[in-house]
Amino acid sequence: MREDDSDWFSRWEQDLPSPDELIPLSQSLISPDLALAFDIRTPSQPPHHHHHQSSTPLTPSQANSSAEFAADSSDLAAGDEPARTLKRPRLVWTPQLHKRFVDAVAHLGIKNAVPKTIMQLMSVDGLTRENVASHLQKYRLYLKRMQGLSSGGSDPAADRLFASSPVPAHFLHPNRSDHFMPSFVPIATLQQQQQMVAAAAAAAANPPHLQPPQFHHRQIAAAHFGSPPTTTTNGKFDASFLARQTQPQQTLQRMSTPMLHSPVSNYVEDLESANANGGRAVLTLFPTRDD
DNA sequence: CAACTAATAT
DNA sequence: TATATTAGTT
Numbered sequence: 221m222r223e224d225d226s227d228w229f230s231r232w233e234q235d236l237p238s239p240d241e242l243i244p245l246s247q248s249l250i251s252p253d254l255a256l257a258f259d260i261r262t263p264s265q266p267p268h269h270h271h272h273q274s275s276t277p278l279t280p281s282q283a284n285s286s287a288e289f290a291a292d293s294s295d296l297a298a299g300d301e302p303a304r305t306l307k308r309p310r311l312v313w314t315p316q317l318h319k320r321f322v323d324a325v326a327h328l329g330i331k332n333a334v335p336k337t338i339m340q341l342m343s344v345d346g347l348t349r350e351n352v353a354s355h356l357q358k359y360r361l362y363l364k365r366m367q368g369l370s371s372g373g374s375d376p377a378a379d380r381l382f383a384s385s386p387v388p389a390h391f392l393h394p395n396r397s398d399h400f401m402p403s404f405v406p407i408a409t410l411q412q413q414q415q416m417v418a419a420a421a422a423a424a425a426n427p428p429h430l431q432p433p434q435f436h437h438r439q440i441a442a443a444h445f446g447s448p449p450t451t452t453t454n455g456k457f458d459a460s461f462l463a464r465q466t467q468p469q470q471t472l473q474r475m476s477t478p479m480l481h482s483p484v485s486n487y488v489e490d491l492e493s494a495n496a497n498g499g500r501a502v503l504t505l506f507p508t509r510d511d
Numbered sequence: 512c513a514a515c516t517a518a519t520a521t
Numbered sequence: 522t523a524t525a526t527t528a529g530t531t
Contacts, residue, residue, distance in 0.1 A: 290524095307525090308525090310523080310524055310525075311523095311524070311525090312523090312524090313523080313524085334514075334515065334516095335514075335515070335516090336513095336514065336515090349514080349515095350524095350525070350526080351524085351525090353514090353515075353516080354523090354524055354525065354526090355523095355524080356515095356516090357516070357517075357518095358523080358524085360516090381523095
């Protein structure tokens with residue numbers, strides 16, 4: 221029974237030659253909740269993901285990363301009005317997505333790294349706080365596990381995902397004053413929008429008990445099938461921050477490090493990340509790049 | 512009470 | 522196992 225677990229991921233990767241061949245395409249899965257909440261009937265004209273830029277209808281800044289969801293075995297009856305009790309497809313944490321997560325946590329500091337803040341920093345449309353919370357829980361367990369195994373621990377394939385992103389040293393050190401590292405927190409206007417939208421939605425629509433999706437009308441969750449990390453299909457995330465935050469909500473956003481506003485190239489090299497994993501990659505800033 | 516975390520369920 | 526959902530705190 222050991223072959224199963226160590227294989228599923230690799231097989232998953234390898235068995236996906238290319239999305240074009242495999243994917244029948246346009247399975248545009250908009251988050252059911254979202255679709256419902258916003259009365260989005262059809263995928264409408266899926267913003268044809270024109271492979272190449274040419275005239276992009278969306279500014280790069282708007283081209284936020286979108287969460288990828290797993291293809292649910294449940295068939296969506298064609299033309300069948302979805303019951304109001306639709307649930308979101310399971311989120312697939314790809315290495316890229318996880319990296320975004322780790323970066324967010326790293327820059328927030330483990331102390332301040334809470335689901336909501338992480339979610340906001342990640343700026344991945346479709347991502348819910350619950351998504352992040354669940355992942356965070358697991359990630360914390362992973363960190364704890366790793367603390368015990370400082371050296372020589374051959375990493376079981378179980379943590380492949382987590383191993384894909386280097387663990388910032390601070391994570392393993394329960395140093396009480398760990399607020400040294402938290403670099404600037406590039407909160408995009410997204411945060412404000414989310415807050416405002418959420419408030420507005422709550423005040424105006426006042427949904428029964430449905431979690432008011434904190435997305436603006438522009439932020440729509442598009443679903444893709446798992447893109448193999450090897451094929452560089454995805455990883456086209458965008459750093460849509462750089463918008464100076466206006467009013468700090470509750471979360472404290474401070475610019476400690478001298479470095480600051482640089483349109484896109486805000487790379488922070490954290491060579492300190494020397495984990496036992498033999499992780500080679502260094503810590504970069506948000507600009508997620510496929511490995 | 513909203514959000515966090517741990518526990519539990521699928 | 523991975524992620525979702527619930528439950529119990531703060």
